[in-house]
Amino acid sequence: MMIDNRTLYIYSFIIFLIGIYGAITNRNLIKILVSLSIIETALNIFLVSTGYINGSNPPILHSGMKLISPNSINISDPLPHALVLTAIVIGVGTTAIGIGLTIKLYNHYKTLNVNRMGDKDEL
Amino acid sequence: MRESDFNVGKFFAFLFVLILFLFMLSPLFEEGDGAKIDKNLSDIKNRVSYFHSLKSVKEIERILSDNNDFSKYREITDSAKTVIFGESKDLENGTANLVTSIVLDYRGFDTLGELIVLFISILGLTIILSTLSFAKFEEPSFLQITGVKFVTPFMILVGIYIFLHGHLSPGGGFPAGAIIATATLFSLIGCKFNYRVSNLKFIESNAGFFVILLATLGLYFTGSFFGNYLPTGIVGKLYSSSLILIIYSLVGLKVGAELSVGIKTLYNGEKDDDR
Amino acid sequence: MIGKILLSGVLISFLSMFVRKRYNYFRWILFSIYLLLTLYFLFLWRNSFYYNESYNFLSLYGLNFSLNFKITPLGWLFSFFTIFLTFLISIFSIQKNIGEDSEKLISFFWFYLIVSNIGIFFADDFLTLFIFWELMTFSSFFVISPGWIKSFRAVNYYFVLSTLGAFFMLLGIGFLYGGTKSFSIESGYTYLFTLFSINPLLSVFITITFILGFFTKSALIPFHIWPAQAHAEAPDDFSAFLSGIMIKYGLFGNLLFLVPLFLLIKNYPSTQIITNGIPLFSHILSWVGAITSVIATFLAIESNDMKKLAAWSTVANIGYATTSIFILSSYGIAGGIFQIITHAIFKTAIFLALAAVKYRTHEREMHKLGGLAYKMPVTFLTFLLGIIAAAGIPPMNGYASKWFIYQALLSGHFPFLTIAIFLSSTGAFMYLFRALHSIFLGQLPEKFDDVKEVPFLMQIPMYILMALMLLTGVFPGIILKPINSVLISFNLQPVKVTYNTMFSTLSSVDSLKVFLTFSGSFAFAFILYLIGKPRKHVEPLDNYTAGQDPKEFGLTRELYHFALKFYEPFEHMFDSYRTNTKEFYDSFERKVNEFGNFIKESYSKNIRYSSYIFIFALVLVILYGWLVW
């Protein structure tokens, strides 16, 4: 199956924008955080697809793929994978903090609706 | 009072998103001079990761430092070495998983940062939730208890396997940590296994400490932070690339402990531990 | 030497901080001594014009930062009179600060005012001017409002306007520096003059920045609201300084920079529109002065607070001087400078008299006072002579300067400016008489029955000021001769004048004869008075009740004091034309605050809002970058 890199990019953009739309229109804090997660997923897809080579092998040597040499290099770019690994973990961290804060805020207001979280208190 | 639906806001949000989408498409479909992002990547020869994949960075450096211009490395792609699984030895690093070589060797500093992000966010979670304690889950059923008791040791075993084989196969410390944390989650909700957060913290901090220590020792042994001062061995063997193996194991432990702390904190609030 | 004087001022100010609070008046004595010393040196320099001093101390960022001083005739004249008058005020202040729980820091900041005063008047380049200008602004801020709540509102306007003005000035200086690569004032205006033919828009812009800078300080329209606020709330002796001296800095700036520029344009009129013999710009500015004086006059007529009244009067007088200066003839400039100096003298006298009244009565609303002349004759006389001078009645000094202004306006054919000045001058008579009546004449309220004349130390400056007003009125040449050297420094024809006679193209006046005529007439009247049957002294209330006890009729003296709403029907005439500038500023402030509040509140809206705005702004930026190139 031929998948264009560009197609992958566009898919990731669409997911990203869905996330953005969700993050700025949702009233529920949890949903906002979920939207942020969606954004992160989109990013991961995008980053991976910058290194995706159609029809190539995964960048792991194993008994099936014994060698790589300058002349016959048929693996996808491993560096974006590393980046994505980092990005995932960072996303996890951010989400964890976000959930912690949300719990805290829920404890204060007893609601997750951002509109009901007193715009003007403690001005 | 019924809340307004914020339709105008939604409309404009949609508009923004549309504009962003069109904008983001523009570099993909543009025609004109200059380098563009590849529509269809064919090989990685003009990227730095090419040299990472072939584990021949030192080689290229030697060549480049003769004419003293590192920005022209793309012109000498042919002088890279060949890496053979199970045969090549004493390379820069001995991982068969090329991603791991990048994650822990070439870009180890990023991974350090990544570890810290995880560490600090879990730490932050404990700080933020430290004044809270909230209601417990309902009592687990018999099925749950039995299932968990059966599954959890295997999960921990799998986790350990994965981080030990991080340099050979897909996976590594992070997924392994996640699996271990899942196991603790299971044990937490399944059989009320009430582990102490401070113990986990101790593991976590010590693991982190040793990771940095190992990396800093590189400064002493090789003159460079994160420098590899242990023998790299033969590509494809378990005991190849010893430093990576150690670090990945520590990472696995650390991540597992960290995520477990996070789960415990979210589950009970941190205060619960001290009661 | 100038530098040493400035430095010694700073040193003495710090020295004065060691004086204990109980002996606060000792600081003022130090201050007076410092002023006296300065005055002595200034007197020594009366003939050493164009002596300059330069202190190079920094050479940073490719720029040379140095303080350059030069004794110009203009600067000398201004500094001499200002220091002299400050000396008189300081004598007054010594007494004022005895015993009273007075503010500790006022004298400290006053030192800096004097330092900046000398610095401004002797500045040879813009940088020096600006540095001392700022020093003056800040130190005066602290003097006006030394720690009570009410005065902050008053200081608001002063502070905002003068800071804005200073920044505009800085902008102008920056532009001139960009053009000339030097801070020299002279090269500044010659450059600006040449720029008028090259880049009219920019040059007009630069000129306007300077105009704003100077006009905010001298409280011309539309910046005329701060004096009434600041003068009224400032310490009483400082009001005298504020009105007599500080408000003149703006005019000094005009004389320093704008007048030479306009003179250049006037002499080489190819680059600008010339109306009535003077550049359009200059004409407009003299109109601004005239309108200021008229409006300030009407506002003074309306005010019931005596210090506010005097402050508005100050604004009106500044208006005359501005009008006159921007006529650009030698008579105009001479008249303007003369007006500045005479105004400094008589307004100091007036404010000191008011300060004396307040020192004894602690009252500022005029209708609560009255009849003090019978208790405080010296203060009354000072005030009387002051208002005679202020109304421009011969033989006091105000008359001489106004005469010059009229000569300049009439010989330059400015009928409407003349009539404006005339209107405000007549109005001045109205409000000044009102003050005289309400404070010093009419009925003495019972609570002030045991008010005494102010202590002798406070009377000394009043005596000196009275003598000075009379002296400079009868012998205007004393001031006009130094003014002539100023005119020469502007390359203008000096005005023809002897010690007691003033000549102009229209007529000449011998002030001595005028004075003697008045004295003769008074003598004549006095003889008639003596001829008539001797008078009998009767208490006023006895008169009304035909000798019976006034208390039986429920009469008090306050009831018979007609002072509140003195000109009420007259004020009502303008009800429909009134545009309250203060209201305008206030509403502007309110608008700004509302806008700020809106922003502030939107900052603390809910969480989604912030990210929404973030994306919105991002989209805007992207649209700019993507579609606009």
Place this chain on the structure above:
Amino acid sequence: MNYNLPVLLIAIPILFSFLSLILGSFNKILSKIILISVIIFNIISGICIYNSVLKNGNILTVIGNYLPPFGINLISTYTSISFLILLYIVFLVASLIFVSKNDDRADKISSVLLLYLASSTGILLTGDIFNLFVFIEIFSISNIILISIKDKKLSIKGSLKYLIITSIGASLYLFGIGFLYGILGTLNLSEISLNFDNISYFSKVFIFLFFLGSIMAELEVFPFNFWISDSYAGSKNYVNILLSGLSSIVALYIFIRLFLTVFGYPTFISFSYSLPFNVKTLFLTIFGLSVIVNELAALSSKNVKRILGFSSASSLSLILLSLSTGLKNGVMAAMLIAISVIISKPLLFLSSHQIMKGKGEKNLNSFIDGFRRNPLFSILFIIGVFTLVGFPLTPSFWGKFLLFISATEKISYTTLILVIVVFSITIELFYYFRLMHKLFIKDENIKVEKTKNNFVYIFSGILLASIIIFFSVKPYFTQNIVEKTTEDIFDKSGYIKSCLKSGEIDDR
């Protein structure tokens, strides 16, 4: 000296942050001691590196023995190292204040603070764009944690806003990285800046704008900074100091590195951009608007912390404004203003906190009679205000002066913006003087009790004030620093050279 030693500036705090958690579980004091000693270590080694940079030029530090562009590298330039020392001083003050307080989470917070230190050092030193991202993430997460420490509604809301905005920003940043890597195949800043010109039009615009959008939130620029109000008002004193002083340096440095060194093309006197649209106009508009809006918001605020917060946002925008004039004078002005803002803002937060100590609500009126209550900190507050608004001889005076000079050289869009900026400076003067005036108002009805000042506060206040005074009375020294920094910022080729081509690095 080993060229790789600068990495210790990052490694040691990280190492000790773990240690602090371990030892802190035994005794909280230990972690405080660790915190302070690590900062002192960093200051000392920072000064050593400063001297070395002064002697030998930029120092390239490689991680894992892989030379750039293959591995990650740190570059200690004059700018980064001098910013770093400034940062450490502010950090020292903040952590001293933290240490002086009792908190049962002290071990964790000191660990967070150490990571904060490490991440900001990393941002300033790193030469790799993805590594920069990682450090920015650590930085913002620690910011979030620090803001939310106070455990009020306001602080939680503020930190959540910050979190959402920065994570959207981070996603934009990552998109930029993805594009850069997809096009150029490298992540090294120097190589990117070398080849940025070759990128096609729309990609360039895309990368530039996405990086801009991601960095704006950290820069507290107006439409992107909706987190600051709650965050400043709802956070603790030392967090305020960190946010206003340290965050500014870091964000400023990111801006300088990315938008001047990487994307910009310095000529002899000015920066230019090889982008299809007028970047300067964009920058001037955004930053000019931001200055005014933030000043207005500060003007109408009643809460002192909020006032100072808005004010620090606007001064940061002012710095950016003068940076984005692109002229050498403008950059120097930015550096000068930056020095004074970075030092005076913490001083203001510190002293206002002490002045308002014991007052229930922290609004304008709690300043009344401050001078009699707390003369020392009132004086320090006044020093801070004078430094901030540009009293003559303070660095910011020279800065504003240079800004004027550079903007008035020829009449252009820059000049118009400046006129508006003049207004906002007036507003700033106004509200600061309003505060200062309140200090001297005497309330005769209330008996004044002298506030007892903690020794730590006195020490840090006097430290900051003496630094300001030092910069003010040694103008040539300041000039020297600022000129060197400016030269360094303009020396793009030097930066690239020290990273990609250097013979010296062989002997390590």
Place this chain on the structure above:
Amino acid sequence: MVKTYIFRFLIAVLTSIFMGLLYMGIGRKFMARIRRCYAGPFYQSYIDVIKLFSKNSISHNWIMDFGVMMGFAGIIATVVFLPIGPFNVFPDMKGNIIIIMYFMTIGYLGMAMGVAASGNPNATIGIARALSLMIGYEIPFALSVILLIFANRSSLLYDMVLSQHGSFLNWNMFRYPFAFAGSLIALQGMLGEQPFDAMIAPAEIASGPMVELSGKFLGFGFLQHASQIFLETGIIAAMFLGGGTILGFFTKQLILYLITLSIAAVFSRYRFEDAVKFFWIIPTLLVLLQLVIFLA
């Protein structure tokens, strides 16, 4: 030298008092004739003055004495600067109009001070009205002065007089008719005659300023009024009617005064704010019209 000045000074002052009182007497008779009633003899004013000065008088304080004297002194000092026909006290200041206009105010100030010191609110109200009225009539008057100064390039009244020599058609009254009309109205206000007598308004505020004056103080007021009539009619006569010989000058003054009185006889009183408005509109516009014609 000094003696001649003193001599001339006395001549001018005494003439003004004498003639002023005479005009007052004639004026009274004239008014009586208009109103179809009888009045005292034309020398009645002299008798009044002497009578007042010999009567008892009360005063409340020294400022009252001082003020009244100062008011009188101010007016007679102004008369000294008025060219009485060809007669000038000072050969170098032959009627400097600006001095005259400002010197007149010292008279007002003195009077105002004196009566204000008497403490009677009626008097003060009168003064307030008088001063308000002053700002009204000074405008048209000053405008016509400015006009004449522009026309003659001199601010000396005597120069103006000289320029009107020759045929009576050279009189400024015919050259500048609108300005003359305006000034005439202003004169009405200056003299405080009806319709501009709100400041005295006997029925309303008990003669206003004069309410508290008695004996010689009232005598001073009388004398001041007389001198004022002489002075103000004299100014208009010199400005618009060409001065002339001494006798001619006196005649012109008398005619002007009688015109004023005849206007006063037929008009009723304006409220003073209306009066001020009136002055700022009708006479001012007239003079302005003249000024525009002149400048164009």
